[in-house]
Amino acid sequence: MKSKMTIKNTLLKAMPTLMLTSLLSACGGGSDTATDPKPDTGTPITPLITIDDEFGFWLTDLANNHILPSYQNLQDTSALLSSQAVDFCDQQNQSSDELTALQQSWRKVMSSWQTIQWLKVGPIVNDNRIFRMHYWPDSKDSVGRGVTNLLTTSELVTEAFIATQSVGSQGLPALEQLIFADNQHSLLTASDQAKRCEVLTAISANVATISQDVNSEWQIIGGNYHAQLTQGTGDFSSKKDAVEELVTNWLEQIERVKDEKMLVPLSVASPGIPSIAEHVLSDESVISIQKNIATFKVIYSAGGGHGFDDILIDHLSQQNIATEMLTAIDNAIVSANELTGSYETLLKTPEGRVQISATIDVLRAVRDVLTVDFVQATDINIGFNSNDGD
Incomplete structure (x- = not known):
């Protein structure tokens, strides 16, 4: 499929046609009389890219x-x-x-x-x-x-x-x-x-x-x-609908990692409840959490392609929200990567519990930016109803 630049370049190929149409209009439909005004050869017309x-x-x-x-x-x-x-x-x-x-x-x-x-x-x-x-x-x-x-x-x-x-x-x-x-x-x-x-x-x-x-x-x-997915057809009523479905999935995963993978096993006191963690026998719980959170940046940036940062900054002129969103995600990644060793040990030791709690807090920050500033700026609706009460 086409990259973001290829797709944009395809749209920009329409520029000569649009410019010719503008010139003909300026010349009164293309008349060759000497009294027709000279065409404006200034700034070219750029095709409008919609949300x-x-x-x-x-x-x-x-x-x-x-x-x-x-x-x-x-x-x-x-x-x-x-x-x-x-x-x-x-x-x-x-x-x-x-x-x-x-x-x-x-x-x-x-x-x-x-x-x-x-x-x-x-x-x-x-x-x-x-x-x-x-x-x-x-x-x-x-x-x-x-x-x-x-x-x-x-x-x-x-x-x-x-x-x-x-x-x-x-x-x-x-x-x-x-x-x-x-x-x-x-x-x-x-x-x-x-x-x-x-x-x-x-x-x-x-x-x-x-x-x-x-x-x-x-x-x-x-x-x-x-x-x-990419054309907003079939299961989706539009591209916006497809985006809303995926952002909803993203939010649900944030809540799942925060609550089911971290908050519930942490419980209210040491030693937590390691037996209900995602990977009890293999002790892959920490690595899975880190993988999940690292993926949040991939979702946001479209894997280094035309990401939501591009949309917020270049199309919506929302630099502050883009920065806020990226900072929240980066903070979550850093916090998750500081979780090391056995999950059972982290759940029962004071130092480990502080680290897990800190990661939970930064995930809340990601959720808060996503569900307030981000959705307002992009004018999308999310279908997730948080019931964690935190």
Whole structure:
């Protein structure tokens, strides 16, 4: 698709035609009489770029620079994990190094997912894929019960069988329970090792298939959901509607990170509630939070393309709001990156709890700028209703 400059240049190509029209009008329709006034050859007429055009530039660059690459990365890492799971389970005697490699492969898939987790439009929401990929929060232990049921069933667990099970049984959290299990239930030593490998390979294949299907449906040569988003058609009534949907998704992710990933596990006092954090077994909670928050800047800037900063400054003359928004996001990124070590340790130590609280506060600042100054300046409506009361 065209970059912001290519699209703008396309519009600017209309300049000669517009200038000719203006000149003809100035000459009384093109008469060649000697009494006609000379045409004005001063400042050329520049085509008017509307806010709808600006939204289109942002949608296109966000799709090209962030959404499509993120889903491609998710497909690639998921396929690799599925292949490694098969290779791991085909061996007679697996080593701890091989299990570590499998765990690292899972981490790469999870990292890929966390960069695009915020987006809740298009193929990922079809067929319940978003929950089949990553079911969390899980207050009723649907993942744990689902994995247990798979391990105890007498049926052969295949990818097709997995796809018919509860969403908690199908995705990355279920794989986490298998790949990061304690010594008693480890893929290396468990008494039901063969069954665990059967379930592992089936769920890995299911995750790979979901990732491939979602990516294919986004691609221009595939289902081309790209066109719906960037042109404001199909699921969207206009480009502005598409922007409003995505900004709503962005706000929901800000609230999710702030509340479900941080505020709830922090609880009211040490040691917090680490057991309900997003990644208890793998201890990827901090990294996932950092990935999420880093993505906020990618959303704002359209991955370094025609971002909201361009719209606010160049089109709306709102330099102060652009600066305020970018500063809030940068502060959140810096604060999140200062979270280091085990999430459980951060939740229970005074220093760690102060750091988590500070990150929560800067996320509130991002939310406040987004929901007040930003939406007023851009004249967009967001459909999210915050119920956290903070």
